[in-house]
Amino acid sequence: MASVLTVDHVSKSFRTQAERVNSLKELVTKRRRNSDVEEFFALRDVSFEVTEGEAFGVIGHNGSGKSTLLKCMAGILQPTSGSVAVQKRMSALLELGAGFHPELTGRDNVFLNAAILGMARREIAARFDEIVDFSGLAEFIDEPVKTYSSGMYVRLAFAVAINVDPELLIIDEILAVGDVTFQQRCMQKFVEFREQGRTIVLVTHDMGSVRNFCDRAIWLEHGEIAGRGDPTDLVDTYTEKMLADAADGQAMQSTRRGSGEIRVEEVELLVDGQPTTHVRTGDTVVVRLHFASDETIENPVFAITIGRLGGAIVTFPSSRDTGEVPATISGSGTVEVRLADIALIPGPHVLHTEVTGFGRQHVFDHIQNAVSFDVLAGDVRETAGIMTMRPTWALSGPGVSGPSPLV
Ligand SMILES: Nc1ncnc2c1ncn2[C@@H]1O[C@H](COP(=O)(O)OP(=O)(O)OP(=O)(O)O)[C@@H](O)[C@H]1O
Ligand SMILES: [Mg+2]
Missing domain, CATH: 3.40.50.300 (P-loop containing nucleotide triphosphate hydrolases)
Structure with a gap:
């Protein structure tokens, strides 16, 4: 050329x-x-x-x-x-x-x-x-x-x-x-x-x-x-x-509230088993919460919230939704939330954590901005909105030609 x-x-x-x-x-x-x-x-x-x-x-x-x-x-x-x-x-x-x-x-x-x-x-x-x-x-x-x-x-x-x-x-x-x-x-x-x-x-x-x-x-x-x-x-x-x-310049401020009998001590984001600060659209992400309790807690419910930084909440899953509630917890342990093929699109995101009683009214521990992470482009190319619906497209009809030379 x-x-x-x-x-x-x-x-x-x-x-x-x-x-x-x-x-x-x-x-x-x-x-x-x-x-x-x-x-x-x-x-x-x-x-x-x-x-x-x-x-x-x-x-x-x-x-x-x-x-x-x-x-x-x-x-x-x-x-x-x-x-x-x-x-x-x-x-x-x-x-x-x-x-x-x-x-x-x-x-x-x-x-x-x-x-x-x-x-x-x-x-x-x-x-x-x-x-x-x-x-x-x-x-x-x-x-x-x-x-x-x-x-x-x-x-x-x-x-x-x-x-x-x-x-x-x-x-x-x-x-x-x-x-x-x-x-x-x-x-x-x-x-x-x-x-x-x-x-x-x-x-x-x-x-x-x-x-x-x-x-x-x-x-x-x-x-x-x-x-x-x-x-x-x-x-x-x-x-x-x-x-x-x-991220080097300004770490997000985390804030915590709750009665404190059980607490989330550490939050890890894992992709392929490795801790990371960024994920890609389509990755399978594991959020691992390390908890510790001073006493026996009955029917505890864990939840995470993922949202756009400064923007909309995208998802708010809890362990009660899927029936993963133990009769009791005492001492320490981990909870893993596996998010397959995530539909988040590129941009900065934050994650909040919460441990509540079974009724979800009593808050033991809530950490706002527990971790922040970035989503990078993966197998999807959408750039606006808050998530991808994984679209597939089909055009048909006698008036439709073959693929454009521009793609
Ligand atoms: N006439 C000038 N005299 C002195 N310094 C200048 C002059 N024009 C540009 N600069 C400096 O040169 C550097 C590059 O400026 P430039 O405007 O090319 O950046 P840019 O990449 O276009 O930034 P932006 O994304 O903000 O538009 C800057 O540090 C700017 O202050
Ligand atoms: Mg310029």
Whole structure:
């Protein structure tokens, strides 16, 4: 496949003033010296190629250099070293409203913007209605764009960018802005683009669209390429790393209540017999509770709750539901809850534990946030909702063709 874009050993540094001051007075009185200027590398030795017709994703933390990379690709920034070669007609959708003049109307900005992107006035006039139609801003098109909301800005900018007929479209975070309907139309447009053999480079924090839409991706970390290749694998590795970082930074606060005659002392999450902090959709997970009691407890009932972190409860099974209630417990032991083929979808989750009397009114021990764990993508690719219903699809009828080349 022909290369459309080549990024060759690109580094980009910015000069920043080091702020080494101990007080406000010092900040005010201190004279800036040359030695205070530091060179900061936003990109370091980044190389990759984008080939014709592919959708190429760029992912990474805030500040990892994604926008800087796109600006270098669009020629807005000059790399400090290395080079970028673009072989096709490119249209870039970068920062909010870049290229728009606030005092001019939407209509004038369409003409101005499309002209900057290389379209002749006659061509723009021929496409004007299509552009306005796509933006959905017909009734505001003769208002100055300074009166537009940020969502309206993006709609108009996107409508122009895709209608100037680019062979290579580079987009920074467009899907984050605008309402759901507009996002869907953008996605639809991307799919059409790809069907037409055009090329897209997409920066986004939306892992679902990277996974579903991109053919390949790179992952930037502190300005360097931390990983590249298949988007599904890359998104998994990236999410795992993000969650591990988050777990290091802040452990969930557990709280406990109850009368305490019997207590859960330890909670383990096991996959294939091994303790773990993350599971995948479809795994068989064993939750093991270690308990200890000071006295003899009659007919105790154990329960666990699993929920999305900060969100909905997904399931709340108890040992009484399945009739696993011993006549008495005294001393210590373990309870294992086996959850086969879990239907949880990716995201952070929490688990609470509870030991009650048979009537479930008297609480011996309740631990809120006993453990937190992450669900990573497994054999299911759903990204929204709280669980998967394990769908299978069947399309039939004389009007239905064979599989799409896109899948
Ligand atoms: N003009 C500039 N001058 C100095 N530093 C800059 C400049 N532009 C970007 N940076 C720095 O370079 C680093 C990378 O920024 P960049 O905007 O490329 O990150 P990003 O990956 O797009 O982040 P986000 O996900 O938040 O959009 C950041 O530390 C940022 O502060
Ligand atoms: Mg950015």
